[in-house]
Amino acid sequence: MALIVGITGGIGSGKSAVTQRFEQLGITVVDADLAARVIVEPGRPALSAIAEHFGHSIIQADGTLDRAALRQRVFADEGERHWLEQLTHPLIGQEILDQLTAASSAYTLLSSPLLLETSQKELANCVVVVDVPEETQLKRTMARDDNDEAQVKRIMAAQMRREARLALADIVIDNSRSLDELDSVVEELHKEFLLRAEACQQPAEKI
Numbered sequence: 001m002a003l004i005v006g007i008t009g010g011i012g013s014g015k016s017a018v019t020q021r022f023e024q025l026g027i028t029v030v031d032a033d034l035a036a037r038v039i040v041e042p043g044r045p046a047l048s049a050i051a052e053h054f055g056h057s058i059i060q061a062d063g064t065l066d067r068a069a070l071r072q073r074v075f076a077d078e079g080e081r082h083w084l085e086q087l088t089h090p091l092i093g094q095e096i097l098d099q100l101t102a103a104s105s106a107y108t109l110l111s112s113p114l115l116l117e118t119s120q121k122e123l124a125n126c127v128v129v130v131d132v133p134e135e136t137q138l139k140r141t142m143a144r145d146d147n148d149e150a151q152v153k154r155i156m157a158a159q160m161r162r163e164a165r166l167a168l169a170d171i172v173i174d175n176s177r178s179l180d181e182l183d184s185v186v187e188e189l190h191k192e193f194l195l196r197a198e199a200c201q202q203p204a205e206k207i
Contacts, residue, residue: 002103003196004100004124010132011141012137013132017175018175019109021182027107032120035095036088050087053083054070058070075155115127126170127171128169132174141155
């Protein structure tokens with residue numbers, strides 16, 4: 001498998017803005033959030049288990065999961081959140097692995113909000129953390145998702161603390177600056193990752 005760059009950050013940190021720029025450079029992005037959606041599509045066993053556990057009102061009229069309602073339930077009750085994680089994390093992990101195996105770009109990005117909290121980190125050759133101040137996370141998420149402040153704070157509290165995330169980073173992207181600066185940062189990192197990917201492909205020298 002080619003070089004895998006793990007990318008993570010707290011909610012509202014702007015991971016998508018970063019990964020979109022790598023995609024524009026021709027790099028495959030395996031997104032754990034999208035994998036999480038795939039495993040609860042209609043007809044999948046996980047969706048049936050969720051409906052059985054939380055009640056069929058959690059399913060919308062078109063047969064899809066009411067993700068907003070589920071989010072409210074699990075972030076208001078830690079026990080329910082753990083139940084959901086035990087169900088979905090192994091399935092998400094397998095979906096991610098399948099997509100990484102199928103990727104064909106020079107290197108692959110694995111974008112995941114839970115990269116450092118789960119075994120997903122073991123898939124990454126290096127870890128990039130997208131970082132902004134917590135106040136910025138709060139404002140961005142409230143504006144983007146139309147969630148109230150208390151809801152966003154509960155989500156942030158359930159994630160790894162900012163200080164701990166930064167301590168585990170190999171590379172930190174400060175995403176509180178301008179988009180032009182972000183473009184430059186991504187272009188430089190792309191060059192670095194291409195070099196790393198090439199080095200990974202070099203056969204080991206015989207002693």
